[in-house]
Amino acid sequence: MRIPFPIRIPLSYSCAFAVVLAVIQVIEGTALTFSLMSLAFILIATVAFNVAGGFARPSGSYIFFYAMFAVIVGLTYKALLGEPADSNLAVPQTTMLVYVAGIFGMLCVAYLKNLVLPSKGLLDDLTKRIDLEAASIGCVIVGFVIYFAGVLTVKGGETAEEIYANNSGTVLSALNQVNHFIPLGLILGVTYTIKRSNGRRFLNVTVTVAAILSMIFSGIIATSKQGLFEPLICIMAAAAALRYRFSTGQVATFMLGMAFTFYYLVPYIQAGKGVVAATTFSQTAENAYTLLTDLEGARERTAEAGREAIEVDDYSVHYFNTSQGIFDRLQMISIDDALIDVTEQGHVFGLMPLLYDVYNLVPHFIWPDKPLIAIGNIYSHEIGMAHYSTAGEDDNTTGISFSPTSDAFHMARWTGVLLVAPGLWFCCFFVMDFICGDTRQSPWGLLMFAMCAHIAPEGMMNGPFYLTTFGPMVVLFVTLLSVYVLPVIGNVLRTRSKATLREGDVEFP
Structure with missing residues (x-):
C-alpha cells in the first residue's frame, strides 16, 4: 500500500x-x-x-x-x-x-x-551535493543538543513573561527559533533509507530513535500535539513522496499505533494542558509522569471536561452537540x-x-x-x-x-x-x-510541507x-548547514561506529 x-x-x-x-x-x-x-x-x-x-x-x-x-x-x-x-x-x-x-x-x-514562478527552485541543485546519511545523523544530533540546552537552562519559579525576557536576544534563543534540524533529519534519513534499500525499507536506527525521542520529549512530556505528530508527518511525507510501498504488517502496526494515540495520548495531552504550567524540565517531566500513570483517568477527565464545557459553560464555543475528542481539534x-x-x-x-x-x-x-x-x-x-x-x-x-x-x-x-x-x-x-x-525531489520542500501542516x-x-519571511530563512539556514556542515558530524559518528564494529569483530570472532 x-x-x-x-x-x-x-x-x-x-x-x-x-x-x-x-x-x-x-x-x-x-x-x-x-x-x-x-x-x-x-x-x-x-x-x-x-x-x-x-x-x-x-x-x-x-x-x-x-x-x-x-x-x-x-x-x-x-x-x-x-x-x-x-x-x-x-x-x-x-x-x-x-x-x-x-x-x-x-x-x-x-x-x-x-x-x-521560475521552473527551477533555488535549492534544487543542492540535492545532488548532500550526503543524506551523514546529514541526517548531524541534523538529529544538533537538534537534540539545542533542544536540551534550551530546556535545561530555564530556572524554576519563572513566569512565561520572565522566561521570555531572560532568554530573548541570546544565542540559545536564536538557535531554538531555527531548530528545525530534527524534522529535517527525519526526512533526510527516510529518503536515504528508501534510496539505499531500493524501496525495501524506510526506517533506519537514526530515524527510529530520533522519532521516538522527539515524540517523547516534544510531544508527551511537553504535552504538545504538534510535537507528538510532527515526527510522523515528516516520516510519512518523505515515504509518500518517494512512493514507498508499505506492507500489510506495517499498515496494521501504524493503524494500531494511531488508535492508541487518538484514544489515550491526545486526551492525555489535553489533560496536561489543564495542569498548572511548570517552568523547569524536571517539573514538566514529573507532571507528565503523573498523568501517564493513569492514562484512562486522563482520558475520562478530558471527556468530562468537554461535556461540561458544552452542557454547563455559557461561554463554550463548540461545533458538535457533544464532545468529540480529537475531532473538536480538527476543525x-x-x-x-x-x-x-x-x-x-x-x-x-x-x-x-x-x-x-x-x-x-x-x-x-x-x-x-x-x-x-x-x-x-x-x-x-x-x-x-x-x-x-x-x-x-x-x-x-x-x-x-x-x-x-x-x-x-x-x-x-x-x-x-x-x-x-x-x-x-x-x-x-x-x-x-x-x-x-x-517536494518530490527536494527534502527541504518536505520540511516546508511539514510546516504547512500545522500553520x-x-x-x-x-x-x-x-x-514568507522567517520560515524560508529557517529552511535556508538548516538546508545549508545540512549540506555543508552537519555531514561532518555525521561522518565522524559514522566512522567511529564502523570502527567499533570492526574492533568488536576482531575481539569476539
Whole structure:
C-alpha cells in the first residue's frame, strides 16, 4: 500500500463527494444556502490545490491542509453525526461565505503565482551535493543538543513573561527559533533509507530513535500535539513522496499505533494542558509522569471536561452537540464563527497585527525590549474564552488559534479577506515554491510541507507572513548547514561506529 501523495485530485471525485455531502446536510436540516456554499468551497479548494501544483509544491500543501483541517473535516464529521452543518454557530452564513471567499482568493493567487514562478527552485541543485546519511545523523544530533540546552537552562519559579525576557536576544534563543534540524533529519534519513534499500525499507536506527525521542520529549512530556505528530508527518511525507510501498504488517502496526494515540495520548495531552504550567524540565517531566500513570483517568477527565464545557459553560464555543475528542481539534469552524460574530457586531480589529509581525522580524539584539504581543490571546478575550486559560482572565500569553480567513475578516472585514489575505498568500506561495522547488525531489520542500501542516489551518494571518519571511530563512539556514556542515558530524559518528564494529569483530570472532 502506498500513501497518497497527489499532485492532482480529479475534480469529478471532489464533485461527487461535495454533492453527496450537500445532500446529506440538507436532509439533516442544514439551510440550503449553507450546503451550497459548502459544496462550492470543496470544489474551489480542489481546483486551487491542482492549480498550485498539489503536494509537489509547498503552496499546494498549504491549500490542502487549510481546506481539510479548517473546514472539510469538520463539515464531514458533522454530517456523520447527523447534525445540521449550520447548528451551534452564531453567524453560519457569514462564516461559510468568508471561507468561500478565502479559498477563491487562494485559487486566484495560485494561478498568478504560476505565471511568475521560475521552473527551477533555488535549492534544487543542492540535492545532488548532500550526503543524506551523514546529514541526517548531524541534523538529529544538533537538534537534540539545542533542544536540551534550551530546556535545561530555564530556572524554576519563572513566569512565561520572565522566561521570555531572560532568554530573548541570546544565542540559545536564536538557535531554538531555527531548530528545525530534527524534522529535517527525519526526512533526510527516510529518503536515504528508501534510496539505499531500493524501496525495501524506510526506517533506519537514526530515524527510529530520533522519532521516538522527539515524540517523547516534544510531544508527551511537553504535552504538545504538534510535537507528538510532527515526527510522523515528516516520516510519512518523505515515504509518500518517494512512493514507498508499505506492507500489510506495517499498515496494521501504524493503524494500531494511531488508535492508541487518538484514544489515550491526545486526551492525555489535553489533560496536561489543564495542569498548572511548570517552568523547569524536571517539573514538566514529573507532571507528565503523573498523568501517564493513569492514562484512562486522563482520558475520562478530558471527556468530562468537554461535556461540561458544552452542557454547563455559557461561554463554550463548540461545533458538535457533544464532545468529540480529537475531532473538536480538527476543525476551525466554531472558533472562527465566534470571531466572525464579534466582527459582525462592529468590533473590527484593524491591520495592527500585521505591523506586529513586521516588528517581530527585528532581532532582539537590535531591539532588546521588543514586546511579546500574543494576538491569539487578545482575540480570546474578545470572544470571551480567556477564562479557559489556567491563568484565568489575567493571562496575557496563552492564545487561541484561528484560521487565516477569520483573522483577515476580523482585521478588515471583506477588504481583509479579498485584498489583504490574497496579497500575503501570493508572497507566501511564491517564496515557498521558489525556494523549495518540487517536494518530490527536494527534502527541504518536505520540511516546508511539514510546516504547512500545522500553520495553514490555524496559523492566522501570522502564518502566511511567517512562511514568507522567517520560515524560508529557517529552511535556508538548516538546508545549508545540512549540506555543508552537519555531514561532518555525521561522518565522524559514522566512522567511529564502523570502527567499533570492526574492533568488536576482531575481539569476539
